[in-house]
Amino acid sequence: MAEVLVLGAGMVGVTTGLALQARGHQVTIIERGVPGRETSYGNAGLIQTEAVEPYAMPLAPGALIQIALGRGYDVKWNLPGLMSQISAVWTYALNSLPAGHRRATLTWGKLIRQSTDRHAPLVQAAGADNIIRRDGYIEVHRTPARMEKARVTAKRFLDEFGVEAKLMDGKALRALEPAIKIEVEGATHWTDTWTCSDPGGLVAAYAALFERQGGRIVNADAGDLHRAGNAWRVAEVQGEHAVVALGPWSPMLLQRFGLRVPMVFKRGYHRHYRMETPPNHPIADFGNSVVLSPMRRGLRIATAAELTSHPRLAPPQLKHGEKAARELFDIGAPVEAEPWTGRRPCIPDMLPVIGRVPDQPNLWAHFGHGHQGFTLGPVTAEILAEELDGGQGWAELDPARFKR
Numbered sequence: 245m246a247e248v249l250v251l252g253a254g255m256v257g258v259t260t261g262l263a264l265q266a267r268g269h270q271v272t273i274i275e276r277g278v279p280g281r282e283t284s285y286g287n288a289g290l291i292q293t294e295a296v297e298p299y300a301m302p303l304a305p306g307a308l309i310q311i312a313l314g315r316g317y318d319v320k321w322n323l324p325g326l327m328s329q330i331s332a333v334w335t336y337a338l339n340s341l342p343a344g345h346r347r348a349t350l351t352w353g354k355l356i357r358q359s360t361d362r363h364a365p366l367v368q369a370a371g372a373d374n375i376i377r378r379d380g381y382i383e384v385h386r387t388p389a390r391m392e393k394a395r396v397t398a399k400r401f402l403d404e405f406g407v408e409a410k411l412m413d414g415k416a417l418r419a420l421e422p423a424i425k426i427e428v429e430g431a432t433h434w435t436d437t438w439t440c441s442d443p444g445g446l447v448a449a450y451a452a453l454f455e456r457q458g459g460r461i462v463n464a465d466a467g468d469l470h471r472a473g474n475a476w477r478v479a480e481v482q483g484e485h486a487v488v489a490l491g492p493w494s495p496m497l498l499q500r501f502g503l504r505v506p507m508v509f510k511r512g513y514h515r516h517y518r519m520e521t522p523p524n525h526p527i528a529d530f531g532n533s534v535v536l537s538p539m540r541r542g543l544r545i546a547t548a549a550e551l552t553s554h555p556r557l558a559p560p561q562l563k564h565g566e567k568a569a570r571e572l573f574d575i576g577a578p579v580e581a582e583p584w585t586g587r588r589p590c591i592p593d594m595l596p597v598i599g600r601v602p603d604q605p606n607l608w609a610h611f612g613h614g615h616q617g618f619t620l621g622p623v624t625a626e627i628l629a630e631e632l633d634g635g636q637g638w639a640e641l642d643p644a645r646f647k648r
Contacts, residue, residue, distance in 0.1 A: 247483035251466035253279035255621035257489035263629035280447025298594035300340035317533040325552035335592035362622035510549035516542035518576030534565035
């Protein structure tokens with residue numbers, strides 16, 4: 245049994261603490277704020293077993309032209325935000341070519357399919373079943389072309405990964421989701437996925453479970469991490485091992501310890517809106533680059549990616565998403581005065597960074613899940629915990645790949 249410091253109390257950090265705790269280690273989580281209030285709070289609330297392919301950069305000529313001209317809403321950018329990470333973005337583009345994307349998918353698919361199985365015992369032990377639904381989400385297809393593409397995708401996902409989905413026409417969709425106002429061509433019901441009406445609340449419930457089981461959560465600045473003899477120390481707390489699970493802030497810390505990890509920082513936005521009759525499931529309208537999720541606070545409109553250094557007070561993606569949402573549903577006023585914004589920690593090869601940090605005894609990395617930290621936290625936490633206990637780890641995820 246070892247004493248371990250885990251830096252960060254998002255989904256990835258908290259589930260790391262739980263996985264290590266389950267193996268008998270004494271664990272202290274270091275967090276400067278409140279568990280689950282950063283990146284883990286701002287997602288669409290999906291635990292996505294169907295997301296078997298990592299999110300690649302759009303490289304089709306038409307998509308690139310739309311992005312370059314600022315006309316699309318899948319990816320937005322400004323020059324300072326793009327230039328500040330141009331090397332990582334270029335590497336991401338190269339890895340998004342078919343060969344690189346397929347290589348990443350071989351590993352990613354194995355991870356993502358475990359997600360609900362890994363969340364299930366934690367949801368039960370944390371008493372969080374009241375905010376979890378197990379009946380999937382709906383991806384709407386407004387045009388015949390998008391519907392045909394959906395048929396091809398659903399068949400491929402079933403054949404290659406065993407992902408179950410139900411395809412439906414517009415009439416069947418309206419029967420399942422009567423709040424939808426307009427006629428659309430059809431929809432895909434991704435039935436394997438779980439949904440959460442309070443993502444930050446789920447992380448908080450996991451954190452409370454961690455504390456009930458004897459773990460500690462200490463408010464301190466993880467940036468203070470340093471060696472103290474043979475131990476790692478933050479403020480007045482020390483441990484034999486330290487795990488860096490700080491999401492988008494991880495590369496900055498690890499650079500001090502000789503590991504340079506490239507990262508694409510994708511900014512996302514969301515806002516909640518009052519709605520008397522919310523949908524029965526989250527609704528993904530990928531043609532408009534938006535996901536609409538019924539949450540405790542209202543209907544959450546969550547946007548796609550933006551490459552900017554600083555958040556916008558009136559993001560165009562959210563404005564467009566609100567317009568698309570109002571076409572589908574009767575939506576009221578925003579709940580918050582301003583939208584929430586956060587950054588997704590995306591590694592250019594589209595795989596998370598999990599394992600021992602080279603040349604640093606007992607320093608570990610666990611971050612870089614891109615759009616899926618909320619989904620994958622408990623899955624990759626088991627990989628990290630097993631390696632810390634002497635297991636082999638996954639070579640495809642090893643931090644040493646950035647030293648080669």
